[in-house]
Amino acid sequence: xxxxxxxxxxxxxxxxxxxxxxxxxxxxxxxxxxxxxxxxxxxxxxxxxxxxxxxxxxxxxxxxxxxxxxxxxxxxxxxxxxxxxxxxxxxxxxxxxxxxxxxxxxxxxxxxxxxxxxxx
Amino acid sequence: xxxxxxxxxxxxxxxxxxxxxxxxxxxxxxxxxxxxxxxxxxxxxxxxxxxxxxxxxxxxxxxxxxxxxxxxxxxxxxxxxxxxxxxxxxxxxxxxxxxxxxxxxxxxxx
Numbered sequence: 001x002x003x004x005x006x007x008x009x010x011x012x013x014x015x016x017x018x019x020x021x022x023x024x025x026x027x028x029x030x031x032x033x034x035x036x037x038x039x040x041x042x043x044x045x046x047x048x049x050x051x052x053x054x055x056x057x058x059x060x061x062x063x064x065x066x067x068x069x070x071x072x073x074x075x076x077x078x079x080x081x082x083x084x085x086x087x088x089x090x091x092x093x094x095x096x097x098x099x100x101x102x103x104x105x106x107x108x109x110x111x112x113x114x115x116x117x118x119x120x
Numbered sequence: 121x122x123x124x125x126x127x128x129x130x131x132x133x134x135x136x137x138x139x140x141x142x143x144x145x146x147x148x149x150x151x152x153x154x155x156x157x158x159x160x161x162x163x164x165x166x167x168x169x170x171x172x173x174x175x176x177x178x179x180x181x182x183x184x185x186x187x188x189x190x191x192x193x194x195x196x197x198x199x200x201x202x203x204x205x206x207x208x209x210x211x212x213x214x215x216x217x218x219x220x221x222x223x224x225x226x227x228x229x230x
Contacts, residue, residue: 035219037168044209044211044221044222044223044224045160045162045168045211045213045221045224046221047218047219047220047221050219063218063219097167097168099168101158101160101168101170102158102213102215102219103215104156104158104173104174104177104215107179107180108169108170108179110167110168110169111167112167113167
């Protein structure tokens with residue numbers, strides 16, 4: 001069975017940084033495109049960014065408003081996806097999900113999410 | 121691209137049909153000829169789950185009472201007979217020009 005498990009969430013002050021991890025199991029991670037999606041409290045879903053496979057150069061793309069502050073990377077040897085969050089703002093408070101579900105050629109898998117709270 | 125769903129709230133009686141509309145501000149036909157429109161369900165307290173991809177393709181394990189249709193800029197998710205487990209929020213998402221979700225439609229039981 002395929003599992004994605006996020007970790008690294010928590011409380012951070014405005015302007016601070018945080019790195020989220022997403023541990024994958026049950027899939028050939030190195031062959032899998034991955035994405036991050038976030039959901040502010042009581043709000044809808046928002047795409048954060050994606051990373052292609054290393055075979056495609058590990059190309060990353062981000063939602064325009066977030067580019068420059070957020071960075072996605074992957075460690076295929078440890079089946080782990082990362083999301084580096086920098087210069088955090090109160091409006092970045094959200095549950096951050098890692099998922100394969102945005103890519104129709106992959107089975108749909110979502111983690112349970114990691115809560116990031118930005119507050120002084 | 122802006123995705124606009126309607127209605128935003130959908131009270132439905134058990135066993136009755138339900139329909140959600142999703143409109144995009146631009147055509148979702150990609151250069152490869154495919155239309156990258158998906159539907160997701162988020163039950164209360166759970167992570168989202170993809171139901172439909174490329175307009176009408178059901179994901180594995182999705183009941184056949186769920187169906188997707190549409191083309192260009194207008195799309196619809198239909199539930200033929202609503203069951204209690206269908207309560208939650210439904211999102212359309214376009215994947216043709218990066219990724220954008222609709223605002224969500226909250227389906228609840230009358």
